Amino acid sequence: MKRLKAEFTNSLQSKNLQTIKPETRKREFRVNMLRMMIKTFVKFALVAGIFFLHVPSYAAAPELPKDIKWLTNDSDPVFASQEAKRGGTLHAAVMSFPMTFRVVGPDSNGSFRSAILDNHLSLIGIHPNTLNIIPELATYWAFGKDKKTMYFRLNKMARWSDGTPVTAGDFAYSLEFMRSKHIVAPWYNDYYTREIDRVIVFDDYTLAVVATKAEPDLYLKLGIAPTPAHYYGKLDDNFVRKYNWEIVPNTGPYQMSEFVKGKHIIFRRKNDWWGDELKYFKNRFNVEKVIFTVVRDMNMIWEYFKKGKEDEFGLTIPEYWHVKSKTPVIENGYVHKIWFFNDTQQSAMGLWLNQDREIFKDINVRYAFAHAMNVERVIEKVLRNDYFRLEHGFVGYGKYSNESIRARRFDLEKVGYYMRRAGWDRGADGIWGKNGNRFSVEVTYGSEAHTQRLVVLKEEAKKAGVELRLQNLDSTAAFKKFLEKKHDVAWMGWSTSFRPQFWEHFHSANAHKPQTNNITNTDDPEMDKLIDAYRNSLEEEERIKLSVEIQAKIHELGVFVPTFMVPYVRHAYWRWWRFPEIPGTKHSASLFDPFGSMAGGLFWFDEKIYHETKEAMKKGEKLRPVTIINETYKMKSITMKIE
Amino acid sequence: MIIMRLNPLTIKKIKRFKSIRRGFYSFLLLVLMILSSFFAEMLVNSRALIVFYNGNYYFPVYESMNPGVKFGLDYDYETNYRQLQKRFKEEAKGNWVILPPVPYNPYENDLREDRFPPFPPSFAEKHYLGTDNVGRDILARLVYGFRIAIIFSLLLLLFDYGIGISLGSAMGYFGGKFDLFFQRIIEIWSNVPFLYVIIIISSIVVPSFFTLILIMAFFGWIGMTWTIRTVTYKEKAREYVLAARALGASNSRIIFRHIIPNTISVIVTYAPFAVSGGIVALTSLDYLGFGLAPPTPSWGELLQQGWIHMDSWWIGSSVIGAMTITLVTVTFVGEAVREAFDPKMYSTYE
Numbered sequence: 001m002k003r004l005k006a007e008f009t010n011s012l013q014s015k016n017l018q019t020i021k022p023e024t025r026k027r028e029f030r031v032n033m034l035r036m037m038i039k040t041f042v043k044f045a046l047v048a049g050i051f052f053l054h055v056p057s058y059a060a061a062p063e064l065p066k067d068i069k070w071l072t073n074d075s076d077p078v079f080a081s082q083e084a085k086r087g088g089t090l091h092a093a094v095m096s097f098p099m100t101f102r103v104v105g106p107d108s109n110g111s112f113r114s115a116i117l118d119n120h121l122s123l124i125g126i127h128p129n130t131l132n133i134i135p136e137l138a139t140y141w142a143f144g145k146d147k148k149t150m151y152f153r154l155n156k157m158a159r160w161s162d163g164t165p166v167t168a169g170d171f172a173y174s175l176e177f178m179r180s181k182h183i184v185a186p187w188y189n190d191y192y193t194r195e196i197d198r199v200i201v202f203d204d205y206t207l208a209v210v211a212t213k214a215e216p217d218l219y220l221k222l223g224i225a226p227t228p229a230h231y232y233g234k235l236d237d238n239f240v241r242k243y244n245w246e247i248v249p250n251t252g253p254y255q256m257s258e259f260v261k262g263k264h265i266i267f268r269r270k271n272d273w274w275g276d277e278l279k280y281f282k283n284r285f286n287v288e289k290v291i292f293t294v295v296r297d298m299n300m301i302w303e304y305f306k307k308g309k310e311d312e313f314g315l316t317i318p319e320y321w322h323v324k325s326k327t328p329v330i331e332n333g334y335v336h337k338i339w340f341f342n343d344t345q346q347s348a349m350g351l352w353l354n355q356d357r358e359i360f361k362d363i364n365v366r367y368a369f370a371h372a373m374n375v376e377r378v379i380e381k382v383l384r385n386d387y388f389r390l391e392h393g394f395v396g397y398g399k400y401s402n403e404s405i406r407a408r409r410f411d412l413e414k415v416g417y418y419m420r421r422a423g424w425d426r427g428a429d430g431i432w433g434k435n436g437n438r439f440s441v442e443v444t445y446g447s448e449a450h451t452q453r454l455v456v457l458k459e460e461a462k463k464a465g466v467e468l469r470l471q472n473l474d475s476t477a478a479f480k481k482f483l484e485k486k487h488d489v490a491w492m493g494w495s496t497s498f499r500p501q502f503w504e505h506f507h508s509a510n511a512h513k514p515q516t517n518n519i520t521n522t523d524d525p526e527m528d529k530l531i532d533a534y535r536n537s538l539e540e541e542e543r544i545k546l547s548v549e550i551q552a553k554i555h556e557l558g559v560f561v562p563t564f565m566v567p568y569v570r571h572a573y574w575r576w577w578r579f580p581e582i583p584g585t586k587h588s589a590s591l592f593d594p595f596g597s598m599a600g601g602l603f604w605f606d607e608k609i610y611h612e613t614k615e616a617m618k619k620g621e622k623l624r625p626v627t628i629i630n631e632t633y634k635m636k637s638i639t640m641k642i643e
Numbered sequence: 644m645i646i647m648r649l650n651p652l653t654i655k656k657i658k659r660f661k662s663i664r665r666g667f668y669s670f671l672l673l674v675l676m677i678l679s680s681f682f683a684e685m686l687v688n689s690r691a692l693i694v695f696y697n698g699n700y701y702f703p704v705y706e707s708m709n710p711g712v713k714f715g716l717d718y719d720y721e722t723n724y725r726q727l728q729k730r731f732k733e734e735a736k737g738n739w740v741i742l743p744p745v746p747y748n749p750y751e752n753d754l755r756e757d758r759f760p761p762f763p764p765s766f767a768e769k770h771y772l773g774t775d776n777v778g779r780d781i782l783a784r785l786v787y788g789f790r791i792a793i794i795f796s797l798l799l800l801l802f803d804y805g806i807g808i809s810l811g812s813a814m815g816y817f818g819g820k821f822d823l824f825f826q827r828i829i830e831i832w833s834n835v836p837f838l839y840v841i842i843i844i845s846s847i848v849v850p851s852f853f854t855l856i857l858i859m860a861f862f863g864w865i866g867m868t869w870t871i872r873t874v875t876y877k878e879k880a881r882e883y884v885l886a887a888r889a890l891g892a893s894n895s896r897i898i899f900r901h902i903i904p905n906t907i908s909v910i911v912t913y914a915p916f917a918v919s920g921g922i923v924a925l926t927s928l929d930y931l932g933f934g935l936a937p938p939t940p941s942w943g944e945l946l947q948q949g950w951i952h953m954d955s956w957w958i959g960s961s962v963i964g965a966m967t968i969t970l971v972t973v974t975f976v977g978e979a980v981r982e983a984f985d986p987k988m989y990s991t992y993e
Contacts, residue, residue, distance in 0.1 A: 322759075377754075381754040416719070429707055430708040430710065430721055454937075455752065455777055455938045456754075456777055458750075458938065459751055463720035463721070471849050472937060473846060473849065474846035477847050
């Protein structure tokens with residue numbers, strides 16, 4: 001359920017593929033979890049046998065309702081720069097060659113997938129700063145009275161990369177395609193059956209998409225992408241094999257032009273792309289060519305980058321930003337550094353307490369545990385003040401976030417207060433004890449790189465009389481353990497979604513049983529009431545109010561100790577790359593995302609500076625080193641100073 | 644036991660061992676290192692050796708935890724004796740603290756204002772080999788890591804030899820179907836890629852010290868079994884065995900009283916190399932992240948850090964230095980033992 005909006009959130013998160021993620025490990029962990037989650041739900045669906053036989057998608061001679069109000073959006077601010085120039089080549093690295101170019105079916109869930117998907121536009125997009133709906137393939141849209149239907153009017157200019165116009169039939173075909181058994185994608189089969197009821201074609205350029213049930217934020221679900229009906233035709237058993245390495249017509253600004261398996265993939269800009277003059281696409285997607293080269297090692301990519309064979313390198317990891325970037329190309333000013341704060345949904349990273357463990361049944365003990373975690377010290381002393389304290393699990397969800405919650409800080413007195421209230425005493429070894437039990441809990445985590453953070457937490461917790469036993473498992477093994485609720489304390493972060501999801505994590509329906517995301521085993525009648533109301537409400541105002549309330553309730557239960565967030569992106573890039581005045585958007589996950597339809601492709605190549613720099617390098621001339629720090633969208637709750 | 648009964652031959656061997664200077668001094672050094680690591684708490688520890696406070700003596704090293712309030716400080720957690728020492732000096736009330744030579748334990752993070760670990764070696768701060776990437780003293784981690792590694796490999800040796808010698812000599816002595824059966828078992832066993840097995844096991848459960856020994860011994864006994872089997876076969880055919888049997892000695896008496904003492908030179912010569920093998924195995928597992936659970940002090944983990952923080956030379960060079968010294972001394976001892984036990988006195992080994 002968490003990823004029901006997978007397709008959409010994909011573009012929202014605008015996965016930065018061309019570069020190696022700075023937080024690769026963390027993300028990989030999350031990607032793994034995501035896959036497992038999807039698998040889990042697929043399994044559920046199979047077990048439950050919820051497979052409806054469906055009415056054909058094409059209903060006969062439908063008529064457009066008279067009383068709908070067509071909407072569009074041409075009044076939100078643009079975020080690309082008018083100075084942007086077309087041209088140049090972006091060299092980017094991928095750590096492995098994709099196993100297939102298909103975006104559905106076996107082996108298609110690799111990280112390269114989003115580079116392909118980003119060039120498949122949908123009916124509508126989301127403005128990365130205002131989060132309003134903006135046109136993509138559809139210029140006008142309207143909401144049906146039943147709260148289940150959305151109507152769309154397509155842009156008549158929209159073309160597939162082979163020149164064929166995009167028509168309403170392609171959207172109806174999407175449904176047929178996604179429901180087909182031949183694509184071997186049970187999750188999609190299920191999603192497009194259970195969530196999307198049908199596509200109604202009124203004429204070539206007018207259509208409606210109908211959901212199976214009334215729901216809030218309907219547009220996130222109904223703005224589906226078309227599938228080229230004229231290209232695929234009738235599907236058969238051969239689908240998976242036939243389309244492994246086929247380049248499918250798309251609607252976005254770039255199309256794959258050539259590739260050598262295992263070595264590289266080249267995308268070329270379409271010369272007369274139909275979307276060039278659209279308000280929110282203008283002056284974007286500026287590079288002529290994007291070359292993804294396979295480099296299988298992070299250190300190698302860094303070396304290539306320093307030699308100028310890659311154009312940018314993600315510097316989010318403190319070590320790279322502070323230490324490794326003290327290198328001649330940066331000190332001589334050929335390579336610039338940029339630190340850009342975004343304001344987007346933050347992963348709920350932290351310590352999740354399992355309330356089915358005897359020790360955590362007492363709320364006082366949970367509070368004491370939270371006060372015994374010296375997260376600030378880890379941030380200060382290990383993470384070089386580069387990470388920020390996460391205050392609660394739903395930061396960056398706009399109005400849906402409860403900004404008044406502050407995570408419990410390290411406080412020895414409060415630990416003492418709560419522990420004594422729970423009837424515990426400090427033992428001879430300094431650890432709290434009660435009836436022969438010691439306050440000693442196992443913290444399970446799945447990333448070797450996090451050991452450094454945990455050992456500091458452990459030593460600090462000892463001062464507070466709490467013993468942490470660290471258990472580092474392989475990331476999948478760790479996640480399995482969490483889903484089976486066999487942990488004391490889980491150290492992990494969840495992937496984000498467009499709106500806060502509470503039911504999966506905090507509803508009693510998911511407590512005390514394996515393979516659900518309620519890893520705290522939260523089982524609270526009041527919480528259930530709030531979550532049910534949130535899930536059933538269709539009113540935005542009410543949902544916001546409930547969301548804020550639920551978050552306060554989560555804080556009150558003290559089952560989650562939030563740790564860090566990284567509300568920014570950092571890159572090193574050769575100085576001939578240029579950005580708009582505000583280099584990114586609130587929701588930019590990378591400044592060098594070449595394709596992302598929401599916030600990608602803002603940068604451009606400056607040929608003059610390129611030659612100037614090459615000349616200077618040849619002569620050994622030093623240029624001024626540059627570090628840009630842009631705090632336009634920095635979250636207000638961050639008070640720490642950046643130097 | 645047998646070696647303790649100092650017959651003239653044994654005395655001769657010991658003499659010969661002593662005469663091999665390199666090996667003998669290495670042996671002394673190694674013994675010193677092992678013995679001192681057993682008393683590491685007295686040498687490398689954040690707890691003070693002796694605290695004199697308001698007329699009372701305290702010996703925190705082998706006591707349970709002393710909260711700060713005990714010494715007039717304002718906190719409930721364990722006293723920071725380094726600060727206590729400074730404080731007592733400043734107060735000059737006649738109280739004093741004696742700290743171990745290295746006043747850090749291998750777990751604590753000695754973090755500083757406005758600087759980030761790893762910190763380079765500093766005599767003023769008594770970080771003689773610097774700190775690692777979370778501010779833990781490297782010397783402390785080396786010493787405690789050494790203790791764990793050496794105990795680990797000695798225990799592993801015991802297990803491997805226990806299984807290897809008993810099974811090997813049984814196979815060699817009884818021969819026949821028993822031998823045939825275990826030969827096949829060993830052939831199958833030795834084809835199991837043991838490193839992968841350990842990696843798989845430890846990615847599911849974090850092995851504790853003893854489970855790791857058990858897992859390693861599970862695969863480690865094969866080499867010794869093979870060797871002992873061959874040697875037993877050879878010895879079994881000798882006249883003295885025949886004589887013993889003619890006198891009516893039981894099988895076990897023949898094996899334990901006659902054959903094993905005569906194969907002792909093989910057993911003893913292999914031992915030091917097995918010890919260094921054990922240390923290397925543990926270190927490499929820790930290096931790969933599949934060894935003992937963090938934050939156990941371990942050389943492999945330090946090596947890993949040294950690799951990541953190449954520019955912090957003190958991490959890598961300390962652990963590589965320590966490993967070199969240990970492995971070289973063990974190897975020298977091994978060489979000397981082999982030479983001392985060699986009946987052909989004037990042969991040379993390349």
